[in-house]
Amino acid sequence: MQALPGFRDFLPSDCAARNYIFARWRDVARRCGFVEWDGPVLEPTDLYQKKSGPEIVTQLFNFTDKGEREVAMRPELTPTLARVVAAHEREFRKPLKWFSIGQFFRYEKQQRGRLREHFQLNCDIIGETALAADIELVALCIDIVRAFGFTEKDFVVRISDREFWTEFLRSQKVAPERWDEILQVIDKFGREPREKTTEKLGQLADPVLRILSEGGKSEKLDQLVDGLRARGLADFVDVDVRVVRGLAYYTGIVFEVFDRAGKFRAIAGGGRYDNLIEQLSDGAVSIPALGFAMGDVVLGELIRETASAREAMQKATAAEQKIDIYIVIAKEERRADALAQIQKLRDRGYRVDYPLAPDKVAKQFQTAEQLGAGIAILFGDEWPQVKVKTLATREEVLVLHDEIITRVANLL
């Protein structure tokens, strides 16, 4: 039997890589003053339809549960965030700076590398309209990618502003009902034949194409870049008004993170969605918000493709999986004595392993090396002394068994 198509088993080395990513996500988010929260993996299907329309259902793992409820495995976190914030926002000082690490599910058509589950970091700031919040969010996103050893040569944050376009459309006297449709055309620019774009834009084709080729500017975008420059992060961003992000609910700054070489899909993406919580809470709570999401799959691919990042990960995961001490039981009569010391060492926080069944001494030392132990301690004929061996230097020293703890503290 195999795992379902699109679902991953995480063998110890895969799980170590996953934990490595989670640890950096968590660490940087906390450094930036974000606190962790989470929601359920299963939610009412309605919650997602309300945000994304009925067509979302074709991409969901959704079903009717045994209580006749329409439920879905979560495809994204934002609707849950809106639900939770609407219910609890008054309990918290604003702005909220919240992050979450969890698994999400989409019934995607099977393609190479397309999974049906992935893990995602979500970071959101709720309750702040100031542009400083947008700067903080983009800076956090950059800092997180940097934490994996990537530099401005490896990745770029493409930043745009929905308002840049809505102001343009207003100046062109385009009816607001048509804005979404035109933004969708701009979103597809470069991925659709030029004639199709021109045809769809009609009278707007000339000015829009001019902006798209010459680039757009706005005071807000300048201020955003200035804020990032003050933090030394300007080299990580490009203002690029071609970025609009497909989703209708964005209301301001939007951004996407790509590898500079353009080999991969987006590493992360997000923006400001000031009206979404109001919409999803049926008007109960109106509160501005902005956020981004970063998945583990593209990020993981980029780490594995980039020598420096890959080596940093391998070094960290190897250190994380190493044990400190291996206990060699040379005489079975000493097993009880060994167990007593193992317990004491573990109680002090050392990672300690030992053979569960009798084994040759040479074999046990081999296991000690394979497990990455720094020290091996041999319980045998020397009792009440034991042999403490530093594996890197092969130095051995005889120690009385009740002095093991002190000796180990000096060696590790």
Added chain:
Amino acid sequence: MQALPGFRDFLPSDCAARNYIFARWRDVARRCGFVEWDGPVLEPTDLYQKKSGPEIVTQLFNFTDKGEREVAMRPELTPTLARVVAAHEREFRKPLKWFSIGQFFRYEKQQRGRLREHFQLNCDIIGETALAADIELVALCIDIVRAFGFTEKDFVVRISDREFWTEFLRSQKVAPERWDEILQVIDKFGREPREKTTEKLGQLADPVLRILSEGGKSEKLDQLVDGLRARGLADFVDVDVRVVRGLAYYTGIVFEVFDRAGKFRAIAGGGRYDNLIEQLSDGAVSIPALGFAMGDVVLGELIRETASAREAMQKATAAEQKIDIYIVIAKEERRADALAQIQKLRDRGYRVDYPLAPDKVAKQFQTAEQLGAGIAILFGDEWPQVKVKTLATREEVLVLHDEIITRVANLL
């Protein structure tokens, strides 16, 4: 809109408690030489029916996916473990010592405190028949509960041996086909009227009830307790042959962890299941195994009910959620200078927060206190100096902005 019945939202304080539990689970498992792995949250429904029979389906969140596959949200980890071990065991040195932390789902009838999801730690040793493995597993289980500040006064591991009973049944010439049925009766002892037990046991009633009232003994159980005594853990265990655990697949030592006061359901439970991997892999791989699972719900209740454990958790989660430094921006003209320092401090690993919008200085200091900052740094009229204030002592010192890093390193 609310979460589905039986599903939890994890607000920041709930999430901190969850992370506290996960961190201790992970830490102690690693100390004992266990490595982390994980499987998919969604698996073929068959995988669970194969282990537990068709009736398991009534308790599953199962459905037909868009590819016409019968799938289920995992109710437990062991079938996935068997699947993964059967596929990969040859890649690893035996014994495997694996642990996993994940979420599991059961469509339980709604009752107070009964959730439909919970998180569970699973620890398994695969590929070792020696009793030393059983001792190691029980010791790990004890060490994990101890890591939350519980002592032998708070909890007990009740240990039994399936073989004790199967040997008894063999000596009584009971046909093996009836063993499971009789073990089920013993499992229900004390929870069913005595007459019902007597009736079901028939001729076996007298000897079985004698064992249940006088207690059972065996050499293996004595050796198990001796092994735990060598580690100083004998006071945490009671041999209690009334424990058989309902599940048919156990083949040897079985154990359950309870609070001494008997207020809660089992904190953890497990045992040896030497034939299960062979059965689940259709005979492809025959390998002995043993393991236990511990959920977050009962453990969490016990922590909250026990003053010392609760205080340890509160202390740890408060420390975990604290920021190090709050930046007070007294003059908006200094925001860019502040951002530059914030970036530097965060890059050095400090947790730093600051106001995203202009705010009164007194308000900002209040926020600094609420966030648990050790230090506040004020950017204002003193520029190019800044005021560094140690919040606990209220001591203030003026520091040149390019000396902040050095000064902070001395203070934190």
